[in-house]
Amino acid sequence: MAENLNDLRTFIAVAQTGSFTKAAAQTGVSQSAVSHSMRALESRLGVKLFHRTTRSISTTEAGERLYRHLLPLFENIDQEISNVLNEQENLRGSLRVNGSIHVFESVLWAKFEHFLQVYPDVSLELVAENRFIDIVAERFDAGIRLGDDVAKDMIAVRLSPDMQMCVAAAPAYLAQYGTPQTPADLSAHQCLAMRLPTHGGLLAWEFTNPDDGKTVKIRPQGRFTANSGFLLQNAAAAGHGLMWTPRDSITEKLSSGRLKTVLDDWAITYPGYYLYYPNRRSGSPLLQALVEVLRE
Incomplete structure (x- = not known):
């Protein structure tokens, strides 16, 4: 059997x-x-x-x-086994969580590290990727995405404040090629593009018009494209063009002066990150413990 x-x-x-x-x-x-x-x-x-x-x-x-x-x-069998294990004094079991590279690297890593310290008998697997997935079909216990990207049939718990985007470049690049004043000016600049993992297209840059609050989209044009924020940051810091990125992902480079933001009055803000999971997992002690740590 x-x-x-x-x-x-x-x-x-x-x-x-x-x-x-x-x-x-x-x-x-x-x-x-x-x-x-x-x-x-x-x-x-x-x-x-x-x-x-x-x-x-x-x-x-x-x-x-x-x-x-x-x-x-x-x-149901897996859930019941997990519940029996977690009725003991210490939580035990495993969690698989899928999320964007940005949320793990720049937003929540310190809290996941704290979770590992608090629950030494829990195995944690984090899968960082920018494609959108079906967490149930791919056997993840939970996912983390921005609020607008969370499926409506999931239980969702907010974990972070709103996320502000920015356009940044090396001071040397701006000194040589000038500073754009509106998103339309970006057509005359080298824009460092992000290749999307799901369909292979380029990530559109979005802005909020400071006069009427409407969203403005542009398609980045330039000679450098990558599917990694790390590579785009390096290219921007080396003076190869402008990048569009979450502001908190380049805090260190902004503080050191390697990058400088432009178009700040046009910066768009997105709803923060949410942990989400199917309704049938709502009673999981492991998920509840993770939520408590991530919301601290």
Whole structure:
């Protein structure tokens, strides 16, 4: 029976990820072991669970029906096991949290570090990425995103103040090429662009018109593009152009004088970061403990 349960857990992982390789990484076994266990499961059940091609794996109608029935059952089992563990004196278990690179590096890292100190028996995995994901499908306990980006069917807890954006460049760049006075002036400048992970486009820069409060968008144009805020900061500090970024992500470079902000009266502000998770996880002691630390 234990082997059958393990096969069913592996089946859920394959159905969620659409990949034997990714499912193997989740379950801690080899890709060939995952493939073998799925064929064995199909043989025992006498039904085909997956459509397999050289490029993709997807559930058949029977496989999708089985997945939708099994997923909540195994989630309830995991939750009950976690609750039993956490009835002990010390919290134990594991948490997987997905969030943007900015929130982990510039906003909440100190609080996550404090959480590790307070709860030494809890394993914490933080996955920092800028793409938007389905935290349920990818088996995360919670996600952290800006308020406007949180799915409406999730429980959301605010963790940070509003986030202000800014445009920044090296003083040497501004001395050589001049200081833009409005977003329209940016068309004459080198704008350092952020490549988006989900669809591959470039992140639009947004501003708030100080006269009427309306949002103004521009498409950055320049000779340097990256998918990393770290690389864009280095390029800006080296004098290669202007970057658009959360102000708190460049505090150190502003204080040292390596970067200087412009268009401050046009700076847009976004709602702060929220931790969000499915309603069925609302009773998790581990999540409650994390929320308490992050809101301190």
